[in-house]
Amino acid sequence: MLTDLDATFAALADPTRRAILARLATGEATVTELAAPFAMSQPAVSKHLRVLERAGLVSRGRDAQRRPCRLEAAPLREATAWLAAYRDHWAERYQRLDALLDELRAAGEGQHGGTAR
Template sequence: MVAAADTLSQTFAALADPTRRAILGRLAEGEATVSQLAEPFDVTLPAITKHLKVLERAGLVERSKRAQWRPCRLKAAPLRDAAGWIADYRRFWEASLDRLDAYLQKVQAELPADPKNKKGSQRGRK
Protein backbone atom coordinates (compact mmCIF):
# COMPACT_ATOMS: atom_id res chain seq x y z
CA MET A 1 0.00 0.00 0.00
CA VAL A 2 1.25 3.45 0.73
CA ALA A 3 0.76 3.76 -2.98
CA ALA A 4 -0.99 7.05 -2.29
CA ALA A 5 -2.98 6.67 -5.48
CA ASP A 6 -1.43 9.77 -6.97
CA THR A 7 -3.25 11.38 -9.82
CA LEU A 8 -0.79 10.38 -12.50
CA SER A 9 -0.87 6.75 -11.42
CA GLN A 10 -4.65 6.76 -11.46
CA THR A 11 -4.67 8.27 -14.91
CA PHE A 12 -2.23 5.77 -16.36
CA ALA A 13 -3.97 2.90 -14.60
CA ALA A 14 -7.27 4.00 -16.09
CA LEU A 15 -5.70 4.06 -19.55
CA ALA A 16 -4.15 0.63 -19.11
CA ASP A 17 -7.35 -1.14 -20.11
CA PRO A 18 -8.47 -1.42 -23.73
CA THR A 19 -12.15 -1.36 -22.80
CA ARG A 20 -11.68 1.87 -20.92
CA ARG A 21 -9.67 3.41 -23.72
CA ALA A 22 -12.44 2.46 -26.12
CA ILE A 23 -14.98 4.06 -23.81
CA LEU A 24 -12.99 7.27 -23.89
CA GLY A 25 -12.83 7.00 -27.64
CA ARG A 26 -16.56 6.72 -27.80
CA LEU A 27 -17.00 9.67 -25.45
CA ALA A 28 -14.77 11.75 -27.68
CA GLU A 29 -17.66 11.64 -30.14
CA GLY A 30 -20.03 12.99 -27.54
CA GLU A 31 -21.97 12.22 -24.43
CA ALA A 32 -23.32 8.70 -24.02
CA THR A 33 -25.35 6.69 -21.55
CA VAL A 34 -24.05 3.61 -19.79
CA SER A 35 -25.99 1.23 -22.03
CA GLN A 36 -24.78 3.01 -25.11
CA LEU A 37 -21.22 2.71 -23.88
CA ALA A 38 -21.69 -0.95 -23.07
CA GLU A 39 -23.20 -1.84 -26.42
CA PRO A 40 -19.98 -2.48 -28.42
CA PHE A 41 -18.48 -4.72 -25.75
CA ASP A 42 -19.08 -8.30 -24.86
CA VAL A 43 -19.37 -7.70 -21.15
CA THR A 44 -22.23 -7.22 -18.75
CA LEU A 45 -23.43 -3.83 -17.64
CA PRO A 46 -22.03 -4.02 -14.12
CA ALA A 47 -18.61 -4.46 -15.66
CA ILE A 48 -19.08 -1.22 -17.59
CA THR A 49 -20.31 0.50 -14.45
CA LYS A 50 -17.06 -0.51 -12.78
CA HIS A 51 -14.98 0.76 -15.66
CA LEU A 52 -16.84 4.03 -15.52
CA LYS A 53 -16.15 4.29 -11.83
CA VAL A 54 -12.45 3.88 -12.48
CA LEU A 55 -12.57 6.54 -15.18
CA GLU A 56 -14.57 8.80 -12.91
CA ARG A 57 -12.16 8.45 -10.00
CA ALA A 58 -9.37 9.28 -12.42
CA GLY A 59 -11.24 12.42 -13.40
CA LEU A 60 -11.50 11.32 -17.01
CA VAL A 61 -15.26 11.08 -17.04
CA GLU A 62 -18.02 13.13 -15.50
CA ARG A 63 -21.58 12.00 -15.14
CA SER A 64 -24.90 13.68 -14.75
CA LYS A 65 -28.42 12.54 -14.08
CA ARG A 66 -31.13 12.70 -16.63
CA ALA A 67 -34.21 10.75 -15.77
CA GLN A 68 -33.06 7.17 -15.31
CA TRP A 69 -30.05 7.76 -17.48
CA ARG A 70 -26.57 8.65 -16.26
CA PRO A 71 -24.96 10.25 -19.28
CA CYS A 72 -21.17 10.37 -19.26
CA ARG A 73 -18.89 12.87 -20.84
CA LEU A 74 -15.20 13.10 -21.36
CA LYS A 75 -12.99 15.23 -19.14
CA ALA A 76 -9.58 15.38 -20.71
CA ALA A 77 -7.68 17.41 -18.13
CA PRO A 78 -5.85 14.42 -16.59
CA LEU A 79 -4.70 13.45 -20.08
CA ARG A 80 -2.94 16.79 -20.29
CA ASP A 81 -0.85 15.91 -17.26
CA ALA A 82 -0.16 12.41 -18.52
CA ALA A 83 0.94 13.82 -21.86
CA GLY A 84 3.09 16.30 -19.97
CA TRP A 85 4.85 13.56 -18.08
CA ILE A 86 5.55 11.54 -21.19
CA ALA A 87 6.70 14.62 -23.07
CA ASP A 88 9.78 14.78 -20.86
CA TYR A 89 10.99 11.66 -22.64
CA ARG A 90 10.36 13.00 -26.09
CA ARG A 91 14.04 13.49 -26.84
CA PHE A 92 14.65 9.81 -26.20
CA TRP A 93 12.48 8.59 -28.99
CA GLU A 94 12.86 11.43 -31.46
CA ALA A 95 14.86 11.07 -34.62
CA SER A 96 17.60 8.49 -34.35
CA LEU A 97 18.45 9.59 -30.87
CA ASP A 98 17.11 6.35 -29.49
CA ARG A 99 19.37 4.23 -31.63
CA LEU A 100 22.31 6.57 -31.14
CA ASP A 101 21.85 6.42 -27.42
CA ALA A 102 21.61 2.67 -27.49
CA TYR A 103 24.82 2.53 -29.49
CA LEU A 104 26.67 4.84 -27.16
CA GLN A 105 25.55 2.90 -24.13
CA LYS A 106 26.49 -0.35 -25.75
CA VAL A 107 29.99 0.87 -26.46
CA GLN A 108 30.25 2.21 -22.98
CA ALA A 109 29.10 -1.17 -21.74
CA GLU A 110 31.54 -3.17 -23.81
CA LEU A 111 34.76 -1.33 -23.12
CA PRO A 112 35.31 -1.69 -19.40
CA ALA A 113 33.60 -5.02 -19.41
CA ASP A 114 36.13 -7.74 -19.95
CA PRO A 115 39.64 -7.12 -18.75
CA LYS A 116 40.42 -10.82 -18.73
CA ASN A 117 37.36 -12.93 -19.31
CA LYS A 118 38.17 -16.15 -17.49
CA LYS A 119 36.38 -19.36 -18.07
CA GLY A 120 34.79 -21.05 -15.15
CA SER A 121 35.16 -24.80 -14.90
CA GLN A 122 31.83 -25.34 -13.23
CA ARG A 123 29.47 -26.72 -15.74
CA GLY A 124 27.51 -29.76 -14.72
CA ARG A 125 25.12 -28.79 -12.02
CA LYS A 126 21.64 -27.62 -12.20
Protein backbone atom coordinates in the same frame (compact mmCIF):
# COMPACT_ATOMS: atom_id res chain seq x y z
CA MET B 1 0.45 14.98 -9.11
CA LEU B 2 2.13 11.59 -9.33
CA THR B 3 -0.89 9.94 -7.71
CA ASP B 4 -3.13 11.52 -10.34
CA LEU B 5 -0.80 10.23 -13.04
CA ASP B 6 -0.78 6.78 -11.47
CA ALA B 7 -4.58 6.70 -11.54
CA THR B 8 -4.65 7.97 -15.13
CA PHE B 9 -2.16 5.40 -16.40
CA ALA B 10 -3.82 2.59 -14.42
CA ALA B 11 -7.16 3.52 -15.98
CA LEU B 12 -5.63 3.69 -19.46
CA ALA B 13 -3.97 0.28 -19.04
CA ASP B 14 -7.19 -1.55 -19.88
CA PRO B 15 -8.28 -1.76 -23.55
CA THR B 16 -11.99 -1.65 -22.64
CA ARG B 17 -11.50 1.59 -20.72
CA ARG B 18 -9.53 3.06 -23.62
CA ALA B 19 -12.38 2.09 -25.96
CA ILE B 20 -14.89 3.74 -23.62
CA LEU B 21 -12.82 6.93 -23.62
CA ALA B 22 -12.57 6.82 -27.42
CA ARG B 23 -16.36 6.54 -27.61
CA LEU B 24 -16.84 9.41 -25.14
CA ALA B 25 -14.47 11.56 -27.22
CA THR B 26 -17.28 11.66 -29.80
CA GLY B 27 -19.85 12.85 -27.24
CA GLU B 28 -21.82 11.95 -24.13
CA ALA B 29 -23.24 8.46 -23.73
CA THR B 30 -25.20 6.47 -21.17
CA VAL B 31 -23.96 3.25 -19.61
CA THR B 32 -26.37 1.34 -21.87
CA GLU B 33 -24.92 3.04 -24.95
CA LEU B 34 -21.38 2.44 -23.75
CA ALA B 35 -22.07 -1.25 -23.03
CA ALA B 36 -23.58 -1.93 -26.48
CA PRO B 37 -20.38 -2.72 -28.42
CA PHE B 38 -18.91 -4.92 -25.66
CA ALA B 39 -19.64 -8.54 -24.83
CA MET B 40 -20.13 -7.66 -21.17
CA SER B 41 -22.91 -6.71 -18.81
CA GLN B 42 -23.85 -3.16 -17.88
CA PRO B 43 -22.55 -3.75 -14.32
CA ALA B 44 -19.15 -4.72 -15.76
CA VAL B 45 -19.10 -1.55 -17.85
CA SER B 46 -20.12 0.40 -14.74
CA LYS B 47 -17.06 -0.99 -12.93
CA HIS B 48 -14.86 0.28 -15.75
CA LEU B 49 -16.60 3.65 -15.53
CA ARG B 50 -15.93 3.85 -11.78
CA VAL B 51 -12.20 3.35 -12.44
CA LEU B 52 -12.34 6.08 -15.08
CA GLU B 53 -14.27 8.37 -12.72
CA ARG B 54 -11.76 7.85 -9.88
CA ALA B 55 -8.99 8.81 -12.32
CA GLY B 56 -10.96 11.95 -13.23
CA LEU B 57 -11.23 10.87 -16.87
CA VAL B 58 -15.03 10.57 -16.89
CA SER B 59 -17.84 12.44 -15.16
CA ARG B 60 -21.52 11.65 -14.99
CA GLY B 61 -24.24 14.22 -15.32
CA ARG B 62 -27.95 14.15 -14.76
CA ASP B 63 -30.41 14.90 -17.52
CA ALA B 64 -33.89 13.99 -16.23
CA GLN B 65 -33.78 10.18 -16.09
CA ARG B 66 -30.57 9.97 -18.12
CA ARG B 67 -27.15 9.90 -16.46
CA PRO B 68 -24.86 10.65 -19.39
CA CYS B 69 -21.12 10.07 -19.06
CA ARG B 70 -18.70 12.56 -20.52
CA LEU B 71 -14.97 12.62 -21.15
CA GLU B 72 -12.86 14.85 -18.91
CA ALA B 73 -9.70 15.70 -20.82
CA ALA B 74 -7.60 17.40 -18.11
CA PRO B 75 -5.97 14.18 -16.81
CA LEU B 76 -5.12 13.19 -20.38
CA ARG B 77 -3.44 16.56 -20.93
CA GLU B 78 -1.42 16.08 -17.74
CA ALA B 79 -0.33 12.58 -18.83
CA THR B 80 0.59 13.88 -22.27
CA ALA B 81 2.68 16.67 -20.75
CA TRP B 82 4.46 14.16 -18.52
CA LEU B 83 5.18 11.89 -21.49
CA ALA B 84 6.33 14.83 -23.62
CA ALA B 85 9.25 15.46 -21.29
CA TYR B 86 10.47 11.93 -21.89
CA ARG B 87 9.82 12.17 -25.61
CA ASP B 88 12.02 15.29 -25.72
CA HIS B 89 14.71 13.53 -23.68
CA TRP B 90 14.83 10.56 -26.05
CA ALA B 91 14.68 12.75 -29.16
CA GLU B 92 17.77 14.58 -27.90
CA ARG B 93 19.53 11.25 -27.25
CA TYR B 94 18.72 10.01 -30.76
CA GLN B 95 20.03 13.25 -32.26
CA ARG B 96 23.31 12.78 -30.38
CA LEU B 97 23.49 9.16 -31.53
CA ASP B 98 22.89 10.25 -35.14
CA ALA B 99 25.69 12.81 -34.85
CA LEU B 100 28.06 10.18 -33.45
CA LEU B 101 27.17 7.75 -36.24
CA ASP B 102 27.79 10.49 -38.82
CA GLU B 103 31.22 11.14 -37.27
CA LEU B 104 32.06 7.43 -37.32
CA ARG B 105 30.96 7.11 -40.95
CA ALA B 106 33.04 10.15 -41.91
CA ALA B 107 36.07 8.76 -40.06
CA GLY B 108 35.57 5.37 -41.71
CA GLU B 109 35.36 6.89 -45.17
CA GLY B 110 38.54 8.84 -44.45
CA GLN B 111 40.40 5.66 -43.52
CA HIS B 112 39.29 3.91 -46.70
CA GLY B 113 40.28 6.70 -49.03
CA GLY B 114 36.76 8.03 -49.42
CA THR B 115 35.38 4.98 -51.22
CA ALA B 116 32.03 3.69 -50.24
CA ARG B 117 31.70 0.06 -49.27
